Amino acid sequence: MNLRVTDLACARGPAQILAGVSFAVAPGQALILRGPNGAGKTTLLRTLAGLTPPLAGTIEADPDAIAYAAHADGLKSQLTVMENLLFWAGVFGTRDPAPAIAAFHLTPLLDRRAGEMSAGQKRRLSLARLLVTGRPVWCLDEPTVSLDAENVARFAAAVTTHLAAGGSAVIATHIDLGLPDATTLDITPFVAKRIRTDDPFAERMG
Numbered sequence: 001m002n003l004r005v006t007d008l009a010c011a012r013g014p015a016q017i018l019a020g021v022s023f024a025v026a027p028g029q030a031l032i033l034r035g036p037n038g039a040g041k042t043t044l045l046r047t048l049a050g051l052t053p054p055l056a057g058t059i060e061a062d063p064d065a066i067a068y069a070a071h072a073d074g075l076k077s078q079l080t081v082m083e084n085l086l087f088w089a090g091v092f093g094t095r096d097p098a099p100a101i102a103a104f105h106l107t108p109l110l111d112r113r114a115g116e117m118s119a120g121q122k123r124r125l126s127l128a129r130l131l132v133t134g135r136p137v138w139c140l141d142e143p144t145v146s147l148d149a150e151n152v153a154r155f156a157a158a159v160t161t162h163l164a165a166g167g168s169a170v171i172a173t174h175i176d177l178g179l180p181d182a183t184t185l186d187i188t189p190f191v192a193k194r195i196r197t198d199d200p201f202a203e204r205m206g
Ligand SMILES: Nc1ncnc2c1ncn2[C@@H]1O[C@H](COP(=O)(O)OP(=O)(O)OP(=O)(O)O)[C@@H](O)[C@H]1O
Pocket: 012, 013, 014, 015, 017, 035, 036, 037, 038, 039, 040, 041, 042, 043, 044, 199, 201, 202, 203
């Protein structure tokens, strides 16, 4: 297994959001997270990425196995596309950025500052970072936002290549990515019942 989650409880701010989440993701497997707005997909991914400690339960993965791509692109806006890629290559261990550049068709943009790109171009660079990390478990939060159809297809191809190499992915998405062998986890049954009533973000799930 690349990732095993057992009886996980997750919080966001003062509120418990999820309880009793269990799943495993094997090498070569993609797990699609489903659930309505506010159910807790981002909260679960943030917990998997180590940004928020679990309230209970366990997350088993090799150290430094997880690469997280959040809603925000996380780019260095003053650096060019190439400089961003080389920065990440340095941080994560000097992976050749060429496959990432090819996968997301970034060659025409290599000298462009990240801060001067369109939303979809920024998203392509943000997703290219995943390849540069060399990490086996991709945790992705709405990765296709801002992408046109051609680049959604490029993203799906990059995930397929990653899976074929023994990687895995946990992806929160509202669209069909066309990954035929992906399994789906609807997190709605795991929404915690005891959401704080004074939490202004809380939206009861029925
Ligand atoms: N910073 C925060 N502090 C407290 N609660 C928050 C915070 N951000 C989000 N929440 C709440 O946590 C719950 C889960 O939100 P989360 O973003 O994980 O849902 P989601 O399934 O990813 O939704 P979406 O499909 O809209 O992206 C929601 O009730 C939301 O209002």
